[in-house]
Amino acid sequence: MQETRPILKLTLLFFLALSCANPHYVTEEDRDIKDISGECGYFFSSEKICLKTEWITKPTESSFGVLSLTFVDSVDQTRFIDPLQEPFIHLWMPSMGHGSSPVTMERVDVGRYRAKDVFFIMTGEWDVHYQLKSGSHVVEEKIQKVLI
Numbered sequence: 001m002q003e004t005r006p007i008l009k010l011t012l013l014f015f016l017a018l019s020c021a022n023p024h025y026v027t028e029e030d031r032d033i034k035d036i037s038g039e040c041g042y043f044f045s046s047e048k049i050c051l052k053t054e055w056i057t058k059p060t061e062s063s064f065g066v067l068s069l070t071f072v073d074s075v076d077q078t079r080f081i082d083p084l085q086e087p088f089i090h091l092w093m094p095s096m097g098h099g100s101s102p103v104t105m106e107r108v109d110v111g112r113y114r115a116k117d118v119f120f121i122m123t124g125e126w127d128v129h130y131q132l133k134s135g136s137h138v139v140e141e142k143i144q145k146v147l148i
Contacts (some may be wrong), residue, residue: 032145032146032147033055033058033059033065033146033147033148034144034146035052035053035054035055036051036052036053036144037052037053037054038052039077040052040074040077041053042130042142043074044083044132044140044142045140046085046132046139046140047081047083047084047085047132047140048073048074048075049071049072049073049074049081049083050071050072050073050074050077051069051070051071051130051142052069052070052072053067053068053069053070053130053144054067054068054070055067055068056068056114059118059119059120059148060148061120061122061123061148063119064116064117064118064119065118065119066114066115066116066118067089067114067115067118068112068113068114068115069087069112069113069114069115069130070111070112070113071083071087071111071112071113072111080109080110080111080112081110081111082107082110082111083132084132085132085133085134085139085140086132086133086134087105087113087130087131087132087133088103088105088130088131088132088133088138089103089105089115089118089128089129089130089131090103090128090129090131091103091118091119091120091126091127091128091129092126092127092129093120093122093124093125093126093127094125094127095124095125096122096124100119100120100121100126101117101119101121102117103115103116103117103118104116104117120146120148122148123148124147124148125145125146125147126145126146126147126148127143127144127145127146128143128144128145128146129141129142129143130142130143130144
């Protein structure tokens, strides 16, 4: 019985070594960080408004990004509207089960916001959760997939 324990330990170590995550290095050509525009961008049905986003500074694996958010009336998209609920951004990496540092949101003008400190702490696939919140309760959210 004692002789099988070292073999069992070695076998376990072997499988643990093989199961470690392989890093996925993303080249600049692979990186997928898009602006969200189109006819309406993201439609928030709870307020009947559209959200359009544009990267002022695209984030990289080592630098912070800055994102412009514009909320407009879904019928008259030339009319800027502040959402009734608080706009919020939450960064999440589903494959690893963790988020990133908090994003700083500031109101620039009616219907126009700037998200600063957008930072993805490691390369890979991320979800950007655009949320309308009432306190800590998420009223509605839209999710954008990005590859860093």
